[in-house]
Amino acid sequence: MTEKRWISETLFDDLGFRIAYEADRVLYEMQTGHQHLVLFENRRFGKILMLDGATQVTTADEFIYHEMMTHVPILAHGKAEDILIVGGGDCGIAEEALKHRAVGHVTQVEIDASVVEFSREHFPEFTGPVLADPRFDLVIDDGIRFVKETDRRFDVIIVDSTDPQGPGAVLFSDDFYAGCRRCMKAGGVMVTQNGVPFFQPGELADSVAKFRRLWAEGTCYVAAIPTYIGGHMAMGWATDNSALRQTAPETLAHRYDAAGRFPTRYWTPEVHRAAFALPRFIADIVAKP
Ligand code: SAM
Numbered sequence: 001m002t003e004k005r006w007i008s009e010t011l012f013d014d015l016g017f018r019i020a021y022e023a024d025r026v027l028y029e030m031q032t033g034h035q036h037l038v039l040f041e042n043r044r045f046g047k048i049l050m051l052d053g054a055t056q057v058t059t060a061d062e063f064i065y066h067e068m069m070t071h072v073p074i075l076a077h078g079k080a081e082d083i084l085i086v087g088g089g090d091c092g093i094a095e096e097a098l099k100h101r102a103v104g105h106v107t108q109v110e111i112d113a114s115v116v117e118f119s120r121e122h123f124p125e126f127t128g129p130v131l132a133d134p135r136f137d138l139v140i141d142d143g144i145r146f147v148k149e150t151d152r153r154f155d156v157i158i159v160d161s162t163d164p165q166g167p168g169a170v171l172f173s174d175d176f177y178a179g180c181r182r183c184m185k186a187g188g189v190m191v192t193q194n195g196v197p198f199f200q201p202g203e204l205a206d207s208v209a210k211f212r213r214l215w216a217e218g219t220c221y222v223a224a225i226p227t228y229i230g231g232h233m234a235m236g237w238a239t240d241n242s243a244l245r246q247t248a249p250e251t252l253a254h255r256y257d258a259a260g261r262f263p264t265r266y267w268t269p270e271v272h273r274a275a276f277a278l279p280r281f282i283a284d285i286v287a288k289p
Helices: 062-077 092-097 113-122 124-131 143-149 166-172 174-182 201-214 249-259 269-274 280-286
Strands: 005-009 019-023 025-031 036-042 046-051 054-058 082-087 105-110 136-140 154-160 184-193 217-224 232-239
Touching: 005 036, 005 046, 019 036, 025 113, 036 113, 046 113, 054 062, 062 092, 062 154, 062 184, 062 217, 062 232, 062 249, 062 269, 082 092, 082 143, 082 166, 092 105, 092 124, 092 154, 105 113, 105 143, 113 124, 113 136, 124 136, 143 166, 143 174, 166 174, 166 201, 174 184, 174 201, 201 217, 201 232, 201 280, 217 280, 249 269
Parallel strands: 082 105, 082 154, 105 136, 154 184
Antiparallel strands: 005 019, 025 036, 036 046, 046 054, 184 232, 217 232
């Protein structure tokens, strides 16, 4: 009987702890040109993708992150047609964005073609509908270069990045956010994967301070995602239109109906609105410096 392999998330090594998953089956493991990639099966969480020791997506709870990173900005905006996804390798965000009838174009800028390639085989539930959709456009590039050079303009920018390590580090820089500001249409909004405030308060405070140097409003909203351990996960929020964050549930419900009322398992109009009600310790992290 071969010894079962345990695979640990090493993202919080500097804090002195790890979470480990028993790997019932390792499906794929490689060092790409950018990062270490391992995909394995765990009997409770299904398929788990880790990049450089950080959990990216699991089939058991991906719906929470993907729904909240996508439907919140698109339905708050109300008239979003052009969506930019930076990162997003597994295509889970793109799959949610393309459910919206009024979305005309989704551009995904992913630095590592290997992630998309292997997601084609291992996450067909995301990549299948996405790669077949004529509204979807995949660009293999560094997100920071793209936002600084593109002549395209976007209503919603979703930064579905890894953590600020390796190739993902630049996606937390002033330079990158200035590029996002540059290619955002008037009235647009940017949301970012901004970690778990209980363990990564500095990352969130740093991003929000940078947002406020470029937009009228910088804050975050939260969701509870089991495999992003540490309680609430923060999603950064940057826009010049502070009314977007206060969109009433009734308005969101109406927009959701118009978008096609596709099934969701976490997002509701009420959960959307409540996500901006920050626990005191998180509100303190993002309070004006
Ligand atoms: N949902 C995950 C999370 O919350 O951590 C992130 C999903 S996705 C796998 C993250 C993607 O960002 C990866 O595919 C990675 O290759 C990509 N990425 C990292 N740095 C990048 C950069 N500078 N430009 C574009 N994509 C980048």
